Amino acid sequence: MKNKYGKITLDGLIFNNPTFVLVLGTCPTLAMTSNASDAFGMGISVLVVLTLSNIIISALRRIIPNAVRIPAFIVIIATLVTLLKLFLNKFIPDLYASMGTFLPLIVVNCMILGRAEAYASKNGVLASAVDGIANGIGFTVSLVAMGIIREFIGSGSIFGLQIMDFGISFFAMPMGAFMVYGICIALFVYILESIQRAMRIKKTKRLHGELLNGEELNKEEA
């Protein structure tokens, strides 16, 4: 059982990372990463909505009729986003202001609906919650990484803290977002594939070694 949750977590964080591997939820990724704090705020907002929607949908999965499941999921997600909007408006007005139109657009973030459809509507409450948290953290970490890169190159600061006195404002603008995102995906895929290839080679060598040992043993026995 423990192994199962480990696999869900690793899938959400790395092997099926929603931002870099599946390339879902691209609109907030491009729009909200011009500085690291906004990226973190967006990531956490999506993490909360995703986890809660996964829990609710997985708890209701036997009640919701199959034919109307997509509208039902959207209504659940829209309700959660409305609650989030009211909460942020009241308690974190800075983040609310900087998110602007992208806060209501969390409803149509394909990653949330994708997890609901692909995972939460088929699995238990606990597994869905773990899946939601893992995917949310994968999303948040990716967004913050891109936010740090863009903020540092764009204005020489990290999380609003001025480190160096330079700035290439290209990277703070949407075109910089497209470029940084493209390069990040390429690097992530490259590193991931190198690691997987190394792991495969190691596994093959081990299997091969076991096979050879087995044959030698067989010969000795004969």
Added chain:
Amino acid sequence: MNIFASIMAILVSAALSNNFVFAQTYGICPFLGVSKKTSSAAGMGAAVTIVMVIATMITYPIYMALVALNIQFLEILIFIFVIAALVQMIEKIIKKISPPLYNAMGIYLPLITTNCAVLAVCEITANALVSGTWEPAFIAGVEMNFGFSVLYALFAGIGFTLAMVIMSGIREKLNNLSLPKAMQGFPITMITASFIAMAFYVFTMINVGGGA
């Protein structure tokens, strides 16, 4: 601003200088997913434009009613419901009236429900209705009314279609390139989009109507 200058300002802003894809990064999922062939990109763009215009026509009076009843917090729920219902309805109508048109763009219609560009245009017009001024500073001088909202939706849709068609044309050529394996697919598309966005940035220099 007179009416002609207003229309020009909305056209330049919504379709070019504040292009939904390249400047405001709305609707990236269909932009990446359906831009492999020019014909399908144009079909998707047309479908999105139609849904955007009709959705704005419907949500604008609804939002006015919400403001009058002081229950604006329901906007997200109601907007997404209107869009989902509208998409289903348009799909059924097109299927009945014109089967060739349905074959050309019917498969893209269900995808539009989760296209953030449509919800974004409703949100932008709703915000403009509340604050009395348009969010993109470029068209701040334009007065806020039903006609201009629908026009904004129309031109935003045209800008989206333009972006889709440009991208699909380039992607058809990109297929012939030999690229490193990690760069294939999304990464090279993103970097191409970055260069097109740079070209679109030039449109922010256009000045319509004498005022900034």
